[in-house]
Structure formats: C-alpha cells, structure tokens
Amino acid sequence: MFKITKLNAWIEDKRILEDINLEVRPGEIVLIAGPNGSGKTTLARAILNDPKIKKEGKIILGEKDITNLPTHEISKYIYLAFQYPPDIEFLLTKDFLKEMGISDEIYSLFDYLSLPKDILDRGLLTGFSGGERKKFEILLSLLKDYNVYIFDEPDSGLDSESISKLSKILVDLKNKGKCIIVISHISRLFIDIKPDRVYIIERGRIKKVGGYELLKDVEKYEV
Amino acid sequence: MKYERVLRGDLNEDLIGKIHSILEEPEWLLEYRLKGLEYFKKLRNPDWGPNLSEIDFKKIAYFASPLIVPRPVRWEELPEFIKEVYIKLGLTKEYVERYLGGAVLQFDSSPVFKKVREYLESLGVIFMPLSEAVKDYSGLIKKYFSKIVSYSDNKYAALNTAVWSGGIFIYVPKNVKVDIPLHAYFRINLENVGQFERTLIVVEENSEVTYVEGCSAPILSASPLHAAVVEAYVHKNAKVNYITLQNWSKNVYNLPTKRAFVEEGGKINWISVELGGKVSMLYPSAILKDNAVAEIYGISFAKKNQIFDTGGKLYLNGKNARGIINSIGIVMDEGSKVTHRIDVFINKGSKNSKVFSSCRSLLINGETESFPRFHVEEEDSYYNNESKTDILDEERFFYLEARGFDRSRALRMAVLGYFEDLLDKVPDIYKLEIKRVVEVDIEKYGSVG
Numbered sequence: 001m002f003k004i005t006k007l008n009a010w011i012e013d014k015r016i017l018e019d020i021n022l023e024v025r026p027g028e029i030v031l032i033a034g035p036n037g038s039g040k041t042t043l044a045r046a047i048l049n050d051p052k053i054k055k056e057g058k059i060i061l062g063e064k065d066i067t068n069l070p071t072h073e074i075s076k077y078i079y080l081a082f083q084y085p086p087d088i089e090f091l092l093t094k095d096f097l098k099e100m101g102i103s104d105e106i107y108s109l110f111d112y113l114s115l116p117k118d119i120l121d122r123g124l125l126t127g128f129s130g131g132e133r134k135k136f137e138i139l140l141s142l143l144k145d146y147n148v149y150i151f152d153e154p155d156s157g158l159d160s161e162s163i164s165k166l167s168k169i170l171v172d173l174k175n176k177g178k179c180i181i182v183i184s185h186i187s188r189l190f191i192d193i194k195p196d197r198v199y200i201i202e203r204g205r206i207k208k209v210g211g212y213e214l215l216k217d218v219e220k221y222e223v
Numbered sequence: 224m225k226y227e228r229v230l231r232g233d234l235n236e237d238l239i240g241k242i243h244s245i246l247e248e249p250e251w252l253l254e255y256r257l258k259g260l261e262y263f264k265k266l267r268n269p270d271w272g273p274n275l276s277e278i279d280f281k282k283i284a285y286f287a288s289p290l291i292v293p294r295p296v297r298w299e300e301l302p303e304f305i306k307e308v309y310i311k312l313g314l315t316k317e318y319v320e321r322y323l324g325g326a327v328l329q330f331d332s333s334p335v336f337k338k339v340r341e342y343l344e345s346l347g348v349i350f351m352p353l354s355e356a357v358k359d360y361s362g363l364i365k366k367y368f369s370k371i372v373s374y375s376d377n378k379y380a381a382l383n384t385a386v387w388s389g390g391i392f393i394y395v396p397k398n399v400k401v402d403i404p405l406h407a408y409f410r411i412n413l414e415n416v417g418q419f420e421r422t423l424i425v426v427e428e429n430s431e432v433t434y435v436e437g438c439s440a441p442i443l444s445a446s447p448l449h450a451a452v453v454e455a456y457v458h459k460n461a462k463v464n465y466i467t468l469q470n471w472s473k474n475v476y477n478l479p480t481k482r483a484f485v486e487e488g489g490k491i492n493w494i495s496v497e498l499g500g501k502v503s504m505l506y507p508s509a510i511l512k513d514n515a516v517a518e519i520y521g522i523s524f525a526k527k528n529q530i531f532d533t534g535g536k537l538y539l540n541g542k543n544a545r546g547i548i549n550s551i552g553i554v555m556d557e558g559s560k561v562t563h564r565i566d567v568f569i570n571k572g573s574k575n576s577k578v579f580s581s582c583r584s585l586l587i588n589g590e591t592e593s594f595p596r597f598h599v600e601e602e603d604s605y606y607n608n609e610s611k612t613d614i615l616d617e618e619r620f621f622y623l624e625a626r627g628f629d630r631s632r633a634l635r636m637a638v639l640g641y642f643e644d645l646l647d648k649v650p651d652i653y654k655l656e657i658k659r660v661v662e663v664d665i666e667k668y669g670s671v672g
Contacts, residue, residue: 048625052617071624072632086622090585090613091640099636100626140626 001025002148002179007057009039009046009204016042017204020057024148024179029170029193032183033215034201040183041083043201044152048080061147079144081137083152083183089123096124102143109139113165130157138166148179155189167192190215230286236260239385242286246354246388249361252368259374259384266378272532272562273502278476283448284418285386302656304435308403312338342403348432349394350405353421356392364392367425371454371484371510379450380480383419387452390420393434395461397427404433404466404653418448424455426463435653437468449500451479457489457515464492465507466653468660471499473529481507485515487541494649496657497523497531498664506564508536511544511576519548520649522642522657524664525559525589534564534582534594539573539604546577551642552584552591559589564596565608571600578606585641587615587634613641635665 002024009017016039024030032040046053049071059067066074088096097106097120110117113135125133134157141149151170155163171193173180182189190212198214200207208214230238239260243253268275298306298316309319319335343350349360357364374384395401426432449471457463463483471477477500483491493507509517519535535548552561563582584591593610615637623633639658646654 045621048621050621052621070629071621072627072629075625075627080625082622082625086619088615088619088622088637091637095636095640096626099628099632 001060001062003058003060004047005058005060007043007046007055007059009042009053009055011042011053015204016053017046017055020201020206022199022206024181025196026177026179027174028196029174029180029182031190031195031198031215032181032201033198034207038201039204040201041152042204044080044083044150044181044183047078047150048074077146078148078150079141079146081134081141081149081151081154085125085133085137087123087126087128089126091124092120093122093124094120100140100143106139106143109142113139113162115139131159131162134158135162138169142169146178148181149173150181150183152183154182155184160188163188164192229284231284232281234260234263234280234285234382234385238285242386242388245286248354248357249365251361251365252357255369255374256385259381259386262375262381263378263385266375266381268378269504272504272564273530275476275478275502278448286388302659304404304652304656305406307652308339309335311403312342314338339403343401343405346399346401347396348399348401349392351392353390353392353423354388356423360392360394363394363425364423367423367454367456369454371456372452372480372482376480379478380452383421383450383452383480387419387421390422390451392422393424393426393432395426395430395432398429399427400431401433404435404464406435418450420451422451422453424453424463424465426455426457426461428459428461430458431462433464433466433650435466435468437470447474447476447501449475449477449479451481453479453481455481455483455491457483457485457491459486460488461486462490462492464650465494466649467493467495467497468657469495469497469499469503469505470660473499473501475500477503477505479505481505482536483507483509483517485509485511485517487512488514490516491518493517493519493521493535494653495521495533496660497521497533498660500529502530502532504532506534506536506566508538509546510538511541511546511573513541514543515541516545517547518648519546519550520645521550522553522645522661523551523561524553524638524661525555525561526664527556528558530560530562532562532564534566535580536566536568537578538568538570539576539578539601540570542572542574542576544573544576546579548578548580549645549648550580550582551645552582553638553641554584554586554589554591557588561589561591563591563593563610565594567595567597567606569597569599569601569604569606573601574603576601576604578604580607581609582611583609583641584612585615585637586612631665635662638665 004020004022007017007020034040046055047059058065061077115132115135134154154166167189170180194212199209200214230241239256243256298320314335369384372380374381393405455463485491491509495505497503507519511517517537521533523531523533525531534550537546548565550563554561561584565580567578569576580595582593591612595608597606620633
C-alpha cells in the first residue's frame with residue numbers, strides 16, 4: 001500500500017499543494033487528472049522528495065515512512081517517468097545505462113518500443129523527439145523492479161501504437177501487483193484498461209475522488 | 224638537505240647575490256639573475272585575468288629549503304606508472320617495500336633508487352637537480368637556459384629567473400627513447416616543488432622522454448606564491464610528454480611559465496590536471512618549426528573560490544606545423560571560475576599549418592568564460608575553435624538522483640564522463656592516475672558538499 005496523508009507543499013513560499021490524501025493499493029491504477037498548473041507534477045516530484053519543494057505531511061510505502069528519504073533512496077522503490085526529463089548532453093546515453101547497471105536485455109526493449117538504437121551514442125535525452133523522450137522514460141521503467149510507478153503525462157506526443165503498448169505495460173504492472181499512478185488528462189490511454197480510482201486536482205486540492213465515470217469530467221479539463 | 228636557510232624581505236641585488244653564493248653557482252648565472260630582477264621590477268602584473276594585486280612581495284620567502292613531498296611507501300599507494308617502472312626494472316613488491324618502508328632519509332641511496340639511476344645512466348640520460356647540473360654541465364645548460372622562456376617574458380618568469388632554486392634538469396642524448404617516465408619521486412634530492420623551481424629539458428634528435436611532475440596528495444606551501452619556469456627544447460624528430468598534477472594548498476597563487484621549442488618534426492605534449500591553489504594562471508605554450516606538433520591538454524577542477532585562468536599558446540613558425548589545444552573546466556561552486564584563454568599565432572610562412580582548439584566547461588555553480596584568439600599572418604593555414612559550456616543544474620541532479628544516483632555518484636559520473644575524450648589522448652598508465660586523483664577530489668567534495 002502506498003499512502004499520502006495531509007500533504008502540503010510549497011515552492012519558494014508559494015503553496016502548491018494543500019491537504020492531499022491519496023492511496024494506491026497493490027495492483028491498483030490510480031489516475032490523477034486536473035487542469036495545467038493544478039499541482040499534479042509537483043505532487044509527483046514531492047513524492048520523490050525534490051529538494052526545492054518544501055513539504056509537510058506523510059508519505060508511506062508499506063510500513064516505511066519515506067517522506068524525507070533522499071531522492072536516490074526513494075528511487076529504489078518508486079519510479080517516476082518525468083513529464084519533461086532534462087537533456088544531459090555531455091553524458092552519453094550508453095554510459096548512463098551502464099552506470100545504472102543495465103545489461104543487454106535493453107536491446108529487445110528498444111525494438112519493442114520502436115526506439116532507435118542510435119540514441120545510445122547520443123547525449124542523454126539530447127536531440128530526442130518528444131515521443132522518444134516519453135518512450136525512453138517508459139523504457140527505464142521496465143529495466144528494474146519497483147513498488148510504485150508514477151507516469152507523469154506519459155502519453156502526450158505518443159502515436160496510437162505506442163499508446164496501446166503503454167496501456168499493455170500498465171496492465172502487466174497491475175497484474176504483478178504494483179502500485180501505479182498515472183498523471184494525465186488524455187483518456188486515450190484508458191481504452192483497454194480502466195483506472196481503479198480517479199483523483200481530480202484543482203488549484204492544489206483534491207476536488208473529487210471517484211471511479212472511472214469521473215473521466216467525463218477530466219475531458220472537460222483538457223486544455 | 225643542503226640548505227636550511229630562508230631568505231625574505233626586499234628583493235634587491237644583495238638578496239640575489241646571497242642566493243647565488245649559497246648555491247655556489249657559476250658566474251654567468253648571476254647575470255641572468257640580475258636581468259631577471261631588473262625585469263621583475265620593470266614589468267607590471269597583467270592588466271587582464273585574475274586579480275594579482277593582493278600578492279605581497281615583501282612577505283614572500285624567496286629562498287627556502289625545498290619542500291618535502293609526501294612519498295608513498297606502500298606498494299598499494301604507488302601510482303600505477305611508478306609501479307610499472309619497478310616491474311620493468313625487475314623489482315618485486317616485497318623488495319620495494321623492504322627498502323622504502325620508513326627509510327625516507329636514505330631514499331636516494333636505497334637500492335631501489337640506485338637501480339633506476341643505473342638504468343638511466345646506461346642510456347646516457349642525465350636526470351638531476353638543475354642547481355647541481357649548472358655546476359656539472361655548465362656549458363650545456365648555458366646554451367639553453369632562459370633561451371625559450373626569456374627573463375623578460377613576463378613578470379613572474381622574470382621573478383623566477385632572479386630567485387630560482389630547486390627544479391630539475393633532464394638531458395636525453397640522440398636516438399634514445401626513455402621507456403620509463405621520469406618523476407621526482409625517483410630521487411630524494413629532486414624536490415621539484417620549491418616556490419621558484421626551474422625545469423630544463425633537452426631532448427636530442429630522434430629521442431623521447433616523459434616527465435611527470437606533482438603528486439596527488441595536496442602539497443602544503445610555506446609561501447603563497449609559486450612561480451615556476453619550465454623550458455623544453457625538443458630537437459629534430461624528438462618527442463617530450465610533460466604531465467603535471469597540480470595540487471597546491473588552497474592559499475597559493477600558481478603562476479608558472481611553460482614553453483617548448485620544437486624543431487622540425489618534433490613533438491611536445493603538455494598534459495595538465497589542475498586541482499589546487501587559489502589562483503592559477505597556466506598557458507603551456509610551444510614554438511613550432513616545420514612539421515612540428517604540439518598537443519596541449521588541460522583539465523581544471525575549480526572548487527570553492529578557486530580561480531583558474533588557463534588554456535594554451537602556440538606560435539607556428541614552420542610549414543605543416545600542427546597544434547591542438549583542448550581546455551576543460553569543471554566549475555563546482557559559487558566563487559569558482561574557469562577562464563579558457565587560447566592564443567595562437569600563425570606566422571607568415573607557416574604554410575599548410577593547422578590548429579584545432581576547444582574550450583569546454585561543465586558548470587555546476589560559479590563562472591566560466593572563453594577567450595580564443597587567433598593572429599593569422601599566413602593565409603595558407605587552417606584553424607578552428609569550439610567553445611562550449613554544459614550545465615549540470617539542480618534539475619539535472621534531481622533527474623539523476625531519481626534514477627538512483629546519489630549526488631556524489633552523479634557528480635563522479637558527470638565529471639569523469641566529461642573529460643573521457645580528453646583522457647583518451649593520454650597514455651593508459653597516466654589515465655588511471657589522473658582518474659584516481661580526480662576521483663579522490665570528488666569524493667572529498669561529496670562528503671562536504
């Protein structure tokens with residue numbers, strides 16, 4: 001069980017999140033939706049303890065309080081697929097993967113996600129198209145075993161074939177009993193699979209919690 | 224050591240005379256010292272680059288017992304390139320440890336060092352303190368001394384000429400490839416880390432030598448000013464590799480002048496790793512004749528309040544001359560700064576000559592800038608410079624931390640990756656040592672930062 005209680009968060013004294021309560025049981029997919037700027041990405045980053053976010057409240061994984069663990073410790077349990085991963089041109093992708101301890105299994109995944117292998121010889125996330133960035137973040141999620149998976153807008157910029165693959169990946173993770181959080185405002189991802197719960201965030205607060213039927217409201221929030 | 228005196232105070236002819244007589248030098252050297260003094264007084268601090276106005280010349284110890292470099296005595300602590308020398312000379316780990324362990328004062332007479340000396344003698348190579356060599360090989364030294372770096376070159380080269388002591392002389396006769404690197408470590412009386420050391424390297428036709436100066440341990444300095452002069456004369460088709468690991472304590476102004484004169488078909492490699500000091504101004508340079516080659520590689524690792532003003536200088540005076548200058552800065556903290564300064568003179572007649580330079584900085588915090596300058600008088604030539612700054616900011620750190628790297632591992636991966644290309648130009652055996660030295664520095668950084 002992954003659980004957030006009474007989370008408040010600030011960036012440079014500006015309150016971004018207010019009294020967030022959220023839980024994901026193993027094998028559940030939770031969808032967080034809401035308009036741009038409502039605090040969805042801040043929530044994802046606060047979970048990873050981004051040092052520029054000040055926070056109060058508790059984030060519990062199983063029995064463990066991970067609220068204030070350093071990011072690299074939290075990353076052993078929680079994988080965050082970034083909405084906008086930064087480019088690090090001077091670090092070659094293949095060297096980065098090697099340092100992550102990732103072996104040759106990766107090659108078949110490149111093909112599976114139709115990600116060109118020449119990115120290995122490029123700087124990390126450098127000169128990647130929008131779709132390649134998303135695919136790379138998805139690819140990294142498959143290379144290790146985590147307890148919690150957070151996908152921050154994983155489907156924007158993806159073609160429909162890739163979206164259905166991502167959807168299949170989510171089903172697999174669900175079947176393995178993982179906790180899955182998807183931040184999205186596009187419902188294309190949920191054609192074959194339905195989220196177990198939908199949280200709608202507005203201006204940093206959870207406005208509504210409910211079932212898949214809330215997605216109709218999500219459509220409304222699309223920008 | 225032979226001398227235990229310290230001379231401070233007003234720099235005048237009297238003080239110069241004292242140094243000259245303590246060292247029992249040949250007469251001709253006094254003239255150079257006095258010329259140096261004259262130009263030191265005449266020349267001003269550069270009106271560009273770091274602020275040097277805080278150097279208080281009245282407080283400098285102009286002459287002092289040379290410093291003792293910390294020497295590893297256990298096999299495991301030895302740099303790879305030194306181990307390799309022992310292995311090559313057939314000395315085992317047990318043998319080396321038995322004769323080096325604790326016996327610091329007898330280093331030079333120890334069988335281990337004797338073996339190195341005998342090997343060099345068998346090749347006809349001279350490797351000794353310059354201040355002794357000026358007595359034993361006066362004529363030879365006079366031919367080259369101050370000919371490549373003139374006493375009038377800059378204020379600090381002038382100062383060095385006036386007050387120098389310590390440093391080394393290397394002479395390699397014709398057709399000899401010295402297949403072990405020379406390092407002050409191999410002789411106890413070769414303390415090349417004096418404040419005003421002077422190095423002279425002469426390599427005759429078709430010969431080759433590698434010299435490694437400095438060490439990975441931080442060197443405490445008695446004086447806040449270090450102004451060395453290095454002159455290398457590379458004869459026809461000869462080759463010199465000069466590798467520096469600079470790790471002065473954090474109070475030192477490091478203002479050396481290093482230059483090579485490279486005859487037809489010769490080659491100089493300057494490789495510098497700058498870790499220590501407060502302010503460092505280092506521009507290894509080369510004068511190139513026909514078909515001569517210079518490669519200048521520098522890595523500057525600037526931490527809190529350290530300022531490195533660095534790069535290289537080339538004077539192309541011959542046909543088909545080739546030059547490469549790669550300057551890399553790692554800029555870590557607020558108040559730290561790396562300035563890349565490239566000066567290339569492609570003189571008339573240096574037809575078909577080519578120069579490639581690059582100035583790259585990895586900026587974490589602090590400041591960096593580049594000033595590549597090309598003075599081209601020969602149209603039939605080619606030059607190209609690339610300047611680039613890469614930024615490792617908090618967002619990128621956060622990404623790497625979210626991928627499981629703690630801050631010091633992320634830093635290590637980024638920094639070592641950053642100069643990987645440059646290290647590929649360095650022979651493997653030094654590559655390891657350079658990596659190790661930088662890793663030690665990053666680790667230290669990780670634990671406090």
